[in-house]
Amino acid sequence: MGTEEEYVPGFGTHVEGSGIYATLVGEKVVDQDRKVSIKPAALVPALMGRGSIVVGVIDEIFEPVALVRVADIKGGERRRTHNEYYCVLHASRVRNGFVKTIRTEVRIGDIIRAIVDDVDNGETYLSTKGNEYGVIRAFCSRCRHGMDQKGSRVVCPKCGSAETRKIAEGYGSA
Ligand SMILES: [Zn+2]
Numbered sequence: 001m002g003t004e005e006e007y008v009p010g011f012g013t014h015v016e017g018s019g020i021y022a023t024l025v026g027e028k029v030v031d032q033d034r035k036v037s038i039k040p041a042a043l044v045p046a047l048m049g050r051g052s053i054v055v056g057v058i059d060e061i062f063e064p065v066a067l068v069r070v071a072d073i074k075g076g077e078r079r080r081t082h083n084e085y086y087c088v089l090h091a092s093r094v095r096n097g098f099v100k101t102i103r104t105e106v107r108i109g110d111i112i113r114a115i116v117d118d119v120d121n122g123e124t125y126l127s128t129k130g131n132e133y134g135v136i137r138a139f140c141s142r143c144r145h146g147m148d149q150k151g152s153r154v155v156c157p158k159c160g161s162a163e164t165r166k167i168a169e170g171y172g173s174a
Contacts, residue, residue: 012038064091
């Protein structure tokens with residue numbers, strides 16, 4: 001992050017030799033006294049409450065849950081952050097009605113629009129119930145190419161693969 005000549009070590013840092021290193025994952029912050037500290041990524045979800053709208057990328061899927069990497073928050077007022085953090089989308093919160101496997105609804109790499117349903121114990125739970133929420137950009141699970149909406153499905157223009165998604169209204173325009 002820098003040296004002791006440049007900065008005073010602060011929260012979330014440690015000194016090794018003459019260098020200052022981050023001990024936490026988060027955003028580097030330097031104050032007017034040249035104190036360098038880390039604003040932990042885990043604190044960011046405190047900005048979000050029930051009803052905040054987020055756009056994120058499906059990063060991992062562990063049935064019945066998808067981990068969503070969120071980098072952009074739209075709430076009552078628009079907020080942006082350069083931090084990234086993870087929210088949880090559970091199969092039961094994908095759509096109204098039973099979802100057997102979350103892979104029929106979202107795939108790794110897809111971009112989704114979702115609403116914060118609950119914040120509990122440091123975890124942020126998203127919901128994509130409602131027409132306006134769901135996948136706004138799908139990527140082919142075979143060849144990773146962007147997919148086009150065809151009715152209630154998405155089709156890959158490159159390899160022809162047809163897949164299912166929980167598609168948001170305005171798919172592809174966001
Ligand atoms: Zn494809």
